Amino acid sequence: MSICSSSDRFIHFAGNTICVSSTCPQVCRAIETHFAHCLGKTGSLLATYKITAIDGSGVSVSVNSSDLLLNVSLAQALQFLMQDSLIRLNGASVTHLIFHAAALGYRERGVILCGKSGSGKSTLAAWFTAAGMQYLTDEVISLPLDGEEISGFCRSVILKQGSAFVWRNLAAGNNILHLDDGSAWVPPTLLNPAAVCASITPRILLFPQYTAGAPLRVQRLTPAEALFQLMQCLVNARNFTDGGMSAAARLARQVAVYSLTYSDIESAAQWITRTVSNP
Amino acid sequence: MRDAIVPVAVDGFQIEMMDGEMVLLHPSRNIIIHGNQTSALIWQLCDGKRTVDEIVELLSAAYADAANDIRNDVPAAIQTLMDQGALTTR
Numbered sequence: 225m226s227i228c229s230s231s232d233r234f235i236h237f238a239g240n241t242i243c244v245s246s247t248c249p250q251v252c253r254a255i256e257t258h259f260a261h262c263l264g265k266t267g268s269l270l271a272t273y274k275i276t277a278i279d280g281s282g283v284s285v286s287v288n289s290s291d292l293l294l295n296v297s298l299a300q301a302l303q304f305l306m307q308d309s310l311i312r313l314n315g316a317s318v319t320h321l322i323f324h325a326a327a328l329g330y331r332e333r334g335v336i337l338c339g340k341s342g343s344g345k346s347t348l349a350a351w352f353t354a355a356g357m358q359y360l361t362d363e364v365i366s367l368p369l370d371g372e373e374i375s376g377f378c379r380s381v382i383l384k385q386g387s388a389f390v391w392r393n394l395a396a397g398n399n400i401l402h403l404d405d406g407s408a409w410v411p412p413t414l415l416n417p418a419a420v421c422a423s424i425t426p427r428i429l430l431f432p433q434y435t436a437g438a439p440l441r442v443q444r445l446t447p448a449e450a451l452f453q454l455m456q457c458l459v460n461a462r463n464f465t466d467g468g469m470s471a472a473a474r475l476a477r478q479v480a481v482y483s484l485t486y487s488d489i490e491s492a493a494q495w496i497t498r499t500v501s502n503p
Numbered sequence: 504m505r506d507a508i509v510p511v512a513v514d515g516f517q518i519e520m521m522d523g524e525m526v527l528l529h530p531s532r533n534i535i536i537h538g539n540q541t542s543a544l545i546w547q548l549c550d551g552k553r554t555v556d557e558i559v560e561l562l563s564a565a566y567a568d569a570a571n572d573i574r575n576d577v578p579a580a581i582q583t584l585m586d587q588g589a590l591t592t593r
Contacts (some may be wrong), residue, residue, distance in 0.1 A: 448524030448568035455528055464516050467530030473519045 234265040237377045238317035238366040241265045242309045249278040257399055258409050261378035261420050264326045272313045299403050314459045318364035321468045322459040327365045327376045329358035334341040334426035338457050344434035347387040358421035369471050373423040380409040431478040441485040450481035509593045510581050511551030527589055534588045545580050551593045
């Protein structure tokens with residue numbers, strides 16, 4: 225892990241950038257670990273986050289020179305940075321549709337796991353990454369208005385306490401960030417050193433839904449059903465005159481779409497693996 | 504529902520037809536509706552000029568075999584589209 229040589233780090237997604245400025249080595253190290261594959265500068269600079277170490281173990285956070293958090297833990301500051309920066313990056317994109325979705329790659333075939341928080345997409349993404357698939361994101365994908373390849377916000381996978389089985393055997397040293405709520409940020413390269421994939425053409429679109437005790441239930445969706453569900457996961461519809469519907473419809477037509485209800489990740493994973501393996 | 508009412512599509516909806524099914528989106532109101540081909544046809548017939556009765560007659564004449572179903576289903580479908588915010592009355 226490199227030591228910060230400059231106080232600024234740039235994080236980009238879907239045509240926009242935010243800047244994180246800090247001279248605190250712990251902050252720089254955390255940014256380089258958990259945003260490693262999002263670093264870079266493209267398009268407009270939306271905001272500058274300044275994270276400053278204060279006496280003791282706390283930090284303060286200012287956004288565009290407004291002091292928003294004072295004397296919080298590093299984990300709290302990073303959590304704020306993750307949430308706030310994603311809201312800004314997602315909301316500002318006028319060149320890409322942004323969907324709440326995880327995305328993976330397998331033999332150059334993209335798999336989108338679309339759903340809101342609690343659907344299990346992060347757990348599935350981490351599980352498949354550990355099993356050898358490529359990782360694009362566990363949170364949001366971007367689809368260019370005039371393109372077919374998706375990209376992901378390739379941050380660390382954020383796993384809730386109940387998904388600890390995916391990562392707890394990793395010999396990760398201190399590269400896993402543990403939060404007070406029991407969740408953990410796990411760099412995708414800890415799950416699979418060759419995991420990271422910048423963009424891919426999607427072939428399968430899944431709407432997973434974790435339901436405790438439910439048997440595995442798979443339903444093929446029509447393109448219109450897929451579009452209906454996709455539009456509910458579209459984050460920045462208001463940025464487009466047609467609400468992003470034409471580009472989302474193009475995506476819905478180009479992929480095979482399924483809803484997937486599951487409680488047992490292994491049986492869900494078996495079905496997904498079998499489906500994605502079929503040409 | 505009174506069948507003399509005149510339903511009209513709410514302004515601002517985008518419609519996407521896919522293999523005979525429709526998705527309606529109202530971007531600024533954040534309304535998304537999925538419907539079948541019949542719903543799509545009914546929504547498009549609600550032009551602010553025809554009453555519900557006239558729409559039923561029109562479809563009954565076009566699909567004579569299903570006339571009985573149409574008399575029941577069309578007013579219900581119009582009511583559903585109203586409840587979902589895709590139609591209003593004039």
